Amino acid sequence: MASSREQQLSEALFAVYDVVARTDEALAPALREYGITATTAHVLWAIDPDEPAPSMRTVARLTHCTPQNVTFICHQLEARGLVERRTSPSDKRQRVIELTARGRTARESIVALVSTDSPLADTPSRDLDAITGLLTAQPHPTPQGTTRADAQVPPDERRTR
Secondary structure (H helix, E strand, O other), rough: OOOOHHHHHHHHHHHHHHHHHHHHHHHHHHHHHHHHHHHHHHHHHHOOOOOOOEEEEHHHHOOOOHHHHHHHHHHHHHHHHOOEEEEEEOOOOOOEEEEOOHHHHHHHHHHHHHHHEEEEEEEHHHHHHHHHHEEEEEEEOOOOOOOHHHHOOOHHHOOOO
């Protein structure tokens, strides 16, 4: 028999999973239109067109993917004309990911669908702030399974749009 704490945790995690699953369902039309998966859309969403193009490493950290997986996803996005990878203007050793015009349109479609059709779309702003605060306050596990404060995504790199 599960303890009260285990039951609470199970219910909370299931609720988070349910929100993610229903959000993926809401995104289905845009995913079909652009021929991408939810994971690929997550990478597209992580690239803020109003900010300098992020490095591949930054996108990997934001999306909790390995750098190799981000490279694979970027190949898919490039093949669909949604992104371009370029050498970083500030560090020639790094590659950055830029949205193309079509990529901006796809990202706008994804954000619009999430803004109107996700399970959280009608949630009051104060509740969204509380949810965001609760979910981002927890340290992220490192690949070794330990928890370190420096493994967290820095606040200035969190996706806010």
